[in-house]
Amino acid sequence: MSDLPPPYTALTRHPMLARTKHDEAARFNFLTHLNRYLSGVLGPGNRLAYDTRVLPDFQARHGRDPEHRYEIRDAMNQDQFHRTWSALKRNSMEMRQHNGRQTVLRQIDELDALARQFNEHSGMLELDPTIRQPDYQTAVDIHCQPGGYHGEERPGDVSAGANYDVGIFATTGGALGGLNDGGGQAVVAWAKKVRPDWDPKRILDIGCTVGHNAVPIALAYPGAEVIAIDTAGASLRYGAARAAGMGAKNIRFVQANGEDLSRYPDNHFDWVQTTMFLHELSAQAMPRLLSECYRVLKPGGLILHVEQPQYSASMPLFEQFMRDWDAFNNNEPFWSAMHGQDLKDVMARSGFAKDSQFVVGVRAVVDRSIFPAAETEEQEDYGRAAVWNAYGAWKAAAQEMAA
């Protein structure tokens, strides 16, 4: 097959997926191709602009090289090519939201009714109206999704989750597969490979949004009870209905904040998972949340955080700057600071001894007969590529901790 993205209609139409009219699907097709063009064909122009004029100009002014990605950002933001490229990309993100919201909101009555039906029958949704949306979720609408993950167009609706699900194909170029679950599938493939006989009984997914990455875990471990939590009830309503529509039975969507897991006892879960989530917290929230992860995880259990690579000292500053684009242009305000931290140190401070930690590269697992392979490094759309680092640890067993 060619490396062209598949048409939007190749997505698996699970019952809760908003139905697209011909032209709505065609708009997503255009945006999918546009995004690949912006990263693959025009993206290299950023490097060229930097090498041929921005860096020489910086060196002439300061008599030295840039020492931080923010210095590169300030200089690149004066460059006409980078500004134009950023403007094109920002518009593409906004157009994806607009098309997703038109698609979802015109059929919101049907989607809400269907979700209500699924959720009343499945018993897989547990909302808690006392859960407050954290400031880091409400300061701006994350990745330019109007209303964020938590917003409602009317009380109790599923518009936030439905829009998230219907359009993620366009921003990832189909690289997440038919159910947009290539990340969760990758985690499952990794776990099955390293621990083929592992039989986890209780699994916690924190910051699950609509459960893209939690449902594949539940389906792969039918003997486990999966708890998927998020602060955003609007996303959970959709996610629980989506999971029920897909036939998952061993997963519950619970409205809760990962910073306070006091509803769960110590040493309760065999596996605690976050997928592309830690960058949506804040500097104070992240260590609180990781400490709670440590507390509720059983000795011998697995913690796994799937993220884009952290900015290590060995990562060139220009690459750090490119990976930072979403923080400043796509409403991901903690992205920059989070990736600037050494996650291994942060996890160590939360209790996970460094010798119990590991980092492993994972790629989206999708049906390759239909969906494209994740980008190669050269054409990577930084921040959206379906290639991740998983930062994990097997919590030391009790006897090791006592020793």
Next chain:
Amino acid sequence: MTAKDAESVDWIARAGAKAKGRRPDYFEDPAIDRLLSLAMALTAEVSVLRERLDTVERLLEVKGGLNRADIESYMPDARAGEERGEATRGYIARVMRGFQQDVEAMANPDPPITFWVEKLSKE
């Protein structure tokens, strides 16, 4: 106003809601930011029209007739999907030519044409 009306959503108006968070200014003149948004939306709509026409052509070719429900529910098979994808790729390459050639010019910079005019007038 009935209870249902009170809860109904003006989907066209609400779909265009702005995301919370101040939008960066990409150009000195805000009119250029607005015009780029307009141009990109139109660019998308032309692509959508072209794809719809392709659907109509394919349905007519196979069925000899047409109804609108068939257009709305049309799903290209793998080969048609590939052909349409290729067409979209070509379309984007045409409308984005100026930006792409700007990248090429950075990779292989040329002197101004006056340089060659003067040089060739002497050599």
